Amino acid sequence: MSELKFACPVCGQHITADSSTSGGRIECPTCFQQIVVPQAPASADSKFILSAAQVGKPRPSQLEAAAPAEAAPRASDRHTLPILVTLLVLLCAAGAAVLVFRDRVSRLTGWRPRTTVKLPAGIAWSLELTNATFPGTNALGRIHGEFFTAEHARLEGSLLSLRQGKGWPPDLGVSISLAAQPGEEWADKTVEIGPDQPPPVPHLTLRWKNDQQQPAKQDFGRGYVLKLAFGQPAHGHLPGKIYLSVPDETKSVVAGTFDAELRRPKPSQPKGPKTKG
Secondary structure (H helix, E strand, O other), X not given: OOEEEEEXXXXXXXXEEEHHHOOOXXXXXXXXXXXXXXXXXXXXXXXXXOEOEEOOOXXXXXXXXXXXXXXXXXXXXXHHHHHHHHHHHHHHHHHHHHHHXXXXXXXXXXXXXXXXXXXXXXXXXXXXXXXXXXXXXXXXXXXXXXXXXXXXEEEEOOEEEEEEOOOOOOOEEEEEEOOOOOOOOOOOOEXXXXXXXXXOOOXXXXXXXXXXXXXXXXXXXXXXXXXXXXXXXXXXXXXXXXXXXXXXXXXXEEEEEEEEEEEOOOOOOOOOOOOOO
């Protein structure tokens, strides 16, 4: 006769009995409860865990007895997912509230967060004239914290302007009122201005648009670094190179090449005679 092993359904004690006792009643040697010996497995190498049945109660099937404990869902798993979803919703709501609040503050006060514009290699802000170099790219950089590229260039008399955007006032721009004699030509000339340059110094104006898309500007009479080099005029244009670093809050800087359209300065309007009241 062969033997079979099974577990007591009450205390879990492992019991060995002769297979001929399958279906019969025995007493558990540990808890002394009356149990029914389970049927012997069809295969001797069965991996199912046999379990006896307590007298007076239905005996669990071998599949139920063999089901691993891990199959039962854990209470912690059932509660973790709703908590994570709630936290995600709260984070999204907080982020949206911050954006709305920042937009309202910006509209009421004109304040806006400053972003760091990553400039191309070879363009770096510096108030040292020895660091003023001309990169080979089209003039670009940073004005009032915004990325700037010189889409238009103009030299009207002694006023050099580089601007971005259509029409006037520009979205971004810089104007330099060069100190010049009447009728002075700028072909093949260079201009170098250091931060400690004594007067006369070219007047400099930075231009941009605020959050309400209204024109804004900031003027500088000195303290900046400027290096200009003009070429030979051709077809109504004058090529040039520029390096400009301004000591404003956002460290505006513009460097590169440009091709300025030559314009004659507008004649000044004569003032009419004053009338006596």
